[in-house]
Amino acid sequence: MTTEILLIGLASVFASAGPLVFAAIGEAITERAGITNLSMNGLILLSAMGGFAAALATKNVAMGFLAGAAIGGTVSAIVAFSSITLKQSQVAVGFVLALLCRDLSYFLGTPIMGLPGPRLGQATIPLLRDIPVLGPLLFKQDIMTYLSFVLIIVAWLFVNKTRPGLVLRGIGEKPAAAYARGANVSRLRYIYTVLGGVLAGLAGPMYSLSIKAGWKGTITGLDGIGWIALAITIFGGWSPIKVALGAYLFALLQWLGIVLQPVMPGVPSQVLQVAPFPLMILTLLFVNMGNAEWVEASLAKLPEKQRRAVAKALRAINVKPPAALGTPFEKD
């Protein structure tokens, strides 16, 4: 394999991870505010179908992305309304929406199935594209992929370096304290749930208008993406940069699955495509290990020196969910 082909392949990894970056960072922001939006899988499918339909009708790719964002925001608003205002289980309503929106996208998408439609064009960046290695890797992409790079940085800066970001973390960790300091917890949770949904809603059209252009119903191959995005959110410990790394790792593994296919003819391609999942579970296991009680208990038995070393190692890989994730907030 020549370097050039390898670079094109790796560039495609950055492109195909783009929607996952949007969806998983959107989910991370929502979860940081204390809400789990489990509807991701249906939300992405519906926004992919709706985005393609809108772009097809208006012959305008931008309208497609707008429609996708609107669908994502609306679905997430239902999650917010049900869990924040009506105090119903976030998991229950999210799960129902995940299935409902999936079936809705298949049902409503029948008339536009297989139709040729507009596509998002490549927009290479002058000068930057000529940088050796990095140029073909990062700067010969479409505009949404560039935006996914920008999103990682902006989201990280917002969460970690701004005052509203501090409040965001506050309402997810200690909502009562944030409330006492004047934060309108319910309203902010609404805002961040819808914002996360809008970001995830952009992921759908990124598939249907670019990566897997068109709408092909059940064989589109998008079913499952939303669940992956949810797993990546945890994998990345709710931090935008680590979440993005998770998305790239996942896309890389899937690409390797395709590339390695000729090398391992005995393994069906369907198996290679799901290969990242066991790896994901193992990672989840490792990053969560420190949260389990028996680990702490058995650590306490170790001699001081070893205990410190092991605890330090565990802390380094450990991630902890936002403390108030999934729990409703009551003012009194």
Place this chain on the structure above:
Amino acid sequence: MRKSRAIKTLFQLGAVILAIGVTSAVLAVVGAQPFGAYGSILKGAFGTWGVASDVVVAWVPLLLATSGILVTFTVGLWNIGIEGQITLGAIFATWALRTFQGSSLDPGLVLTMAFAAGIVGGVIWAMLVGALKTFGGVNEIFGGLGLNYVATAINIWLIFGPWKRPGVASMSGTVPFDKSLWLPTISEQSRLAPIAVGIAIVGIAIIFALIQGTYFGLRLKAVGKNPKTAFLLGIPTWQYAMTSFAICGVFAGLAGAVQVTAIYHRLIPSISSGYGFLGLMVGMLVNYSAAAAAPVALFFAALNVGSIQLPIVYKLDSSLSGVLQGTLVLFIILAEGLRGRIMGKKGKAAS
């Protein structure tokens, strides 16, 4: 008390009407006649004895999945991994059938072993989710989702690899079993197996009795309502969680065994047929109570079977049944929340 029950029914009725309204609107969007489509579903589900028996055929694995889900719901767990547990049940049952097919053993014994193997497969996969949660701190939703994909991968690898059809491996699954190893049906053409129906009915009865009538069920509920208090009261919380996973695994494994022995007579790529997720939906709709599970599961099965003909008759996608089921559960949840909000406020004002 009676008044509050009447109000609850009123809210639920409103939710059902809204769900039908929204689904009708969805039908109108694609230019279809809502009542024509509903009529077609009704005809497709109960129009002939043949399709009506198909409804019962679909009801069995769905009811089995729902029975299992009710146990994990009672203890407050979201067993999304049930899809994988059904798949593993089907794989283990297939293994047993393949191993003893052509041996001198009595077919009845081989089928019994297939069901036992299915149970083992379902329990292993369910306990894995439970162990990941209890000892690894991995939330059961994500552990379960991941294991669902792993189960799918194992299934496809078997169908395309070690268990592939002689000649060409395909998505149509493994070689069908010998007819002597098909679960006996009421007639030659039908897939309705009385034994499978019996297992499902006995299963839900056991779950009902377990949750409503035993000390174990009461403690399960206590853990589900408030794990911390339950633990302080001396209930071994994680053991109860693991046990409920295992019970759910038994039922998921049975569902998988029914899929291969009574319905498909071989292993196919999507062997769980989505009954696990649908079981979760039924569990939510009946608000975690076992008494309503059987009729609601029958209704959902009827929607699924009835919509199969939609693409042929009306050029509509059969996912319409999912749309109707989804809006129904969604609006029931929203109505329950709305009722709580309105009544709760009144209650506060009174006190």
